[in-house]
Amino acid sequence: MARIAVGGFQHETNSFVEHRADFAYFASHRDRPPLVRGPQVIEWLSGGSYALSGFLGAIGSGHEILPLVWASGGAGGIVTEDAFERIVGEMQGALSAAMPVDAVYLDLHGAMVSAGFEDAEGEMLRRIRAMVGTEVPIVISLDYHANVSPEMVAFTDGLVGFRTYPHVDRPETGANAASVLRELLVRGRPAGRALRNLQFLIPAEAQCTLVEPSRGIVARSKVLDGDIVSLSYLAGFPAADTYWCGPSVAVHAWTQAAADRAADALAARIAAAEPDFVADLLSPDEGVRQAIDLARGASRPVVIADTQDNPGAGSSSDTTGLLEALVSAGAEGAVVGFLCDPDAAAAAHAAGQGATITLDVGGRHGPQGVMPFRADWKVDRLGAGGFRTTGSVAGNMDADLGPMALLSVGGVSVVVTSKRMQAYDPAPFHHLGVDPALQRILVLKSTCHFRADFEPIAEKVLMVTAPGGYLSDPALYPFRKLRPGVRLHPLGPVSGPAGRKAAAAAD
Numbered sequence: 001m002a003r004i005a006v007g008g009f010q011h012e013t014n015s016f017v018e019h020r021a022d023f024a025y026f027a028s029h030r031d032r033p034p035l036v037r038g039p040q041v042i043e044w045l046s047g048g049s050y051a052l053s054g055f056l057g058a059i060g061s062g063h064e065i066l067p068l069v070w071a072s073g074g075a076g077g078i079v080t081e082d083a084f085e086r087i088v089g090e091m092q093g094a095l096s097a098a099m100p101v102d103a104v105y106l107d108l109h110g111a112m113v114s115a116g117f118e119d120a121e122g123e124m125l126r127r128i129r130a131m132v133g134t135e136v137p138i139v140i141s142l143d144y145h146a147n148v149s150p151e152m153v154a155f156t157d158g159l160v161g162f163r164t165y166p167h168v169d170r171p172e173t174g175a176n177a178a179s180v181l182r183e184l185l186v187r188g189r190p191a192g193r194a195l196r197n198l199q200f201l202i203p204a205e206a207q208c209t210l211v212e213p214s215r216g217i218v219a220r221s222k223v224l225d226g227d228i229v230s231l232s233y234l235a236g237f238p239a240a241d242t243y244w245c246g247p248s249v250a251v252h253a254w255t256q257a258a259a260d261r262a263a264d265a266l267a268a269r270i271a272a273a274e275p276d277f278v279a280d281l282l283s284p285d286e287g288v289r290q291a292i293d294l295a296r297g298a299s300r301p302v303v304i305a306d307t308q309d310n311p312g313a314g315s316s317s318d319t320t321g322l323l324e325a326l327v328s329a330g331a332e333g334a335v336v337g338f339l340c341d342p343d344a345a346a347a348a349h350a351a352g353q354g355a356t357i358t359l360d361v362g363g364r365h366g367p368q369g370v371m372p373f374r375a376d377w378k379v380d381r382l383g384a385g386g387f388r389t390t391g392s393v394a395g396n397m398d399a400d401l402g403p404m405a406l407l408s409v410g411g412v413s414v415v416v417t418s419k420r421m422q423a424y425d426p427a428p429f430h431h432l433g434v435d436p437a438l439q440r441i442l443v444l445k446s447t448c449h450f451r452a453d454f455e456p457i458a459e460k461v462l463m464v465t466a467p468g469g470y471l472s473d474p475a476l477y478p479f480r481k482l483r484p485g486v487r488l489h490p491l492g493p494v495s496g497p498a499g500r501k502a503a504a505a506a507d
């Protein structure tokens, strides 16, 4: 029987949005559990849809599980120094109390940036490694959007990434991490480690694993195969301004030669596919025009992805570009989900169901040029915001989005929430009596996760770039820390001094 410490601390950091992820944010219950400690970790995560849930289900009953702390912040602005130190401090404290341990498993994201540490996971793992010494295996699971640093590979013994985007394999990833950890308990720490960081960024819109080239690349990821302990492709999160931002291949193997060989082979395949990472994107007016045309005579909803206001990439989830385009085009049977505006939700609750109120909705957090949308809104439906998720990305979890309201103006309705949630799950619609399958046009604030549950019911999916906190073209971000020579989108201009030279030459 082994003593296995488990925990997690996740955040996908968009360095370019203004708000900060503080301790209270991590501690609050939203579309994910609040920060949980000790036995609460098992209570909240067992049977759920996170990697740790899958790990707990797969590790087997022959081991003693020592839960430390688990917190997930989703995505947003830079993590405050206070939040990072308190949560990592709690993790260290709980680990210290649990020592000695035979192994450690951490359920991480891989794209967290804190005010103090650009490579927040690298720093966290450095501290955990320093505590457990050189003999104890550390296995981590990472989100597909991880920006992997050399430290994250050096301090660990197995690194297992999601193989899907939309992320429908989180528990399976945790189960794979459990298999790796069990093997390491028998054979000890592996000798080989390799990391290959690709020299171009991939916009999230072009990372979807339902289609090529990503589908064929993730199919090469594996665990416990011959000399390989774990081999993972991570697509990267391009809105995190870090030195190691971008796609990578991370390998742990029983020999260094095997690690290098496997990493080189997969990295070469990804490099060769660079021209194939493309996505078709439309302006809001063009997207709405096409959606209205397509919806005529269609029996299923036309889905518009409001990709740049995806809270899952750190956006505010309150921009109004598509709402404005729908109303001014006179769209009928259109529903926008989910727009976070606690003030509008409170005003709707104060007015009551059936009331009509003049109200500013959304547009309170930029970016520049985005304004609240003022209209005479009808309050169609109110909800307390507590429900259980039902979708395939993060289903079977208790969610609390605070007071919610369904507001409508003409033929356009908006699902208003008090806490941000990406439109990856149908439950918030049903909470307000909206059946998404019966709408003519569905606007979803999401980049790719919506595809898991909404593409199967859609007549067609249109990707639209209304202004938002996440930019679908990483070349538009003012990177300061990214290593030089990285192409800022596939086949695009390069970062750093070389990039500035190229721009100057083009003037």
Ligand SMILES: [Zn+2]
Pocket (backbone or CB within 6 Å): 143, 144, 145, 167
């Ligand atoms: Zn992700």
